[in-house]
């Protein structure tokens with residue numbers, strides 16, 4: 125089943141963050157997530173405010189910012205309320221359960237306090253999910269697992285992807301989906317119980333010279349049946365107006381979804 129609407133999908137989830145994400149997608153008619161990998165607070169907040177109306181989710185790499193402070197988080201939360209998007213900290217946790225638990229809740233970033241969604245590699249084993257869950261579940265947060273990557277030569281194999289899915293099935297209360305290049309089929313249409321978010325999306329470039337590989341929104345949403353496109357430099361990296369570029373990706377992503385529904 126590929127012609128299920130976002131609203132119908134929301135009903136498959138008990139996790140509040142997952143339901144909220146689908147609600148925002150349907151309400152704002154956008155399956156675009158912005159990967160806002162800029163290095164100053166001013167640029168970050170400026171772009172987030174401009175692009176906020178056109179996205180369902182803002183993905184951060186909070187440790188890229190050279191002038192991070194608690195005020196940045198306060199401002200970001202205000203923008204979240206103003207524009208209605210979820211915040212996804214792309215921390216890619218990859219350590220033992222006890223360590224990731226501390227990385228998630230402690231340190232200067234205190235990610236658990238403001239990020240609706242986080243992600244993790246399953247390489248260390250299921251303890252990583254248990255550790256993050258001890259912090260995130262009671263806060264109604266959601267975890268995405270990296271089932272595939274967009275970069276050339278990455279070491280993820282089909283077996284690794286399958287094992288990642290197995291782990292997700294054991295934690296459906298907290299694992300809300302995957303970072304993957306496509307909607308990965310799972311027995312009995314269980315894939316509809318997970319959100320698939322796909323990075324490596326670009327309308328102009330095919331690669332970035334450092335291993336990133338780009339596909340179009342149509343390839344990702346219509347053909348590969350993913351739910352959400354994650355776009356970074358395609359929006360803020362060309363020197364063009366970020367609002368114009370965000371609308372271009374929003375429209376491309378939404379039209380690709382409508383085409384799939386037909």
Ligand code: S5P
Pocket residue numbers: 159161185214272273274275303323324325336354355356357358
């Ligand atoms: O496999 C991946 C997983 C992720 S989360 N490939 C990726 O590119 N990402 C992230 O998506 C990456 O860390 C970056 O923040 C974003 C892609 O950015 P862009 O500028 O290449 O669109």
